[in-house]
Amino acid sequence: MKFILIDKIKELNSGQEIRAVKSVSLAEEYLADHFPAFPVLPGVLLLEGIIECASWLVREKLNFAKSMVLLNTARNVKYKSFAAPGMQIEYVVTAKNIDDDSSSFSGVGTCGDVAVVEAKIELRHFNLAQSDIKMASVDAKIIESMKQRFKLLKGF
Secondary structure, three states: OOOOOEEEEEEEOOOOEEEEEEEOOOOOOHHOOOOOHHHHOOOHHHHHHHHHHHHHHHHHHHOOOOOOOEEEEEEEEEOOOOOOOOOEEEEEEEEEEEEEOEEEEEEEEEEEEEEEEEEEEEEEEEEEOOOOOOHHHHHHHHHHHHHHHHHHHHHO
């Protein structure tokens, strides 16, 4: 993903729930086209914030054992309002289950007291080496990169 949609993890209850924030800035390049006279965070990126939160829950719970944590399905996605520059989105994502190769979650993003997005999602997780053993070194690089990003998001 070109964009990182989580600025900070505020709270993480291992395998259960995560709270994270995203501050919307007019400097974000996609706002120039979405929309020039009424810039708002695109709906798909609002959903991506929920997906990113859920993926951090998976990585932390599985001790970063999988390099790939990807969206499998998104259901009951509801866009309820807009997130414009200057607003901060707080995501709360709750795990329904986290297994070795799949997981499911419900999540909501709010700006103040107003919900902007809600969704139920399922993720799948795996290592590239499962299909091609030559990819083990790529898995290791991705996992190390995710560990470093996680440290930055947690603030330690």
